[in-house]
Amino acid sequence: MREQHPGVEGGHALLCVAANQLLPPLRNAKYGYRHIVANHRADFENMAAGTYQNWRDVADLAMDAISRDPDKEVPAGGGKACLSRVIFLRNLRTNQVVRQRIVRMIGAVDQNNIITAFPTIGSVSRRV
Template identity: 50%
Template sequence: MILRADGGVDLFEESGEIIGNVDPPWAVDAAGAEVPTHFEVDGLTLTQVVEHIGGDWEYGIVADPSTNAWGACGLRTSPTKVVDRYPGKGGTYTLRCGDKNYGYRHILQNHRSQFEALAAGTGKNWRDVADMAMTWAAKDPDKTVMNVGGGKGCKSRLLFLRNNRTNQVVRQQRFAMYYVNSSLNIVTVYPKGSGC
């Protein structure tokens, strides 16, 4: 485990490959006031410290950091390993570990920085935004194109990205998800203003 600059924590395999993360910690009192909090990492133990003593807080205090183990593709993991499934219109779309040409590894290598930029100010990480894009493109697409060439289809969806704490819309973005028509394996997903 490694503590990030934003206060969250990245989880790693022995190989050094990231396998998940914990979002930055947060805590609020019964009136909704933010209570100071932080993580401490000691070997394989992660502790959230809520600094409530000596403060003028209304109890109970809620602290519920979210985790994401979506990045479960290690260096030796088979390209066919399932990362997640997205039920939707037309069937269930599957994100596999893949390689540089499709799946999680393709998205990581080619689109991570785009998702990181979109996650800024939301309290989410890049995987959360990519996951949300695939969830809603599969479940409730704005547009579907069954044949975009090469045996692939496309579903796109406009999403409103909100701040986790304030619920205010930080930005809106349209995403396109491309998949193989015969297997519904996800090839890629990325921000695309025009959609499919």
């Protein structure tokens, strides 16, 4: 199964999710949805605090915003690109901005696949 997200160059980037029986255990996930769950879920849960959204909503919002309009994009080597954007999170009940964070997203440019996404404090660097 594949979930589609708008791509870096106007196409669609794919967040790959295979059938459960074909997946390695979460601790061995190297890219895509399983990697984000295993390695960055807690980061997105912290971002979601106070917004009345779950971590998947916040991660999806971030990847969608980055795909549509990155603040910064740099090559990451090996046919990959690192994109970043400041994400403003609002409390859905009060409509007040509760936080802003920079989120990075690494993708395979030639395949339009999202490898990973994670919140960070700094901007995109040349090293990932």
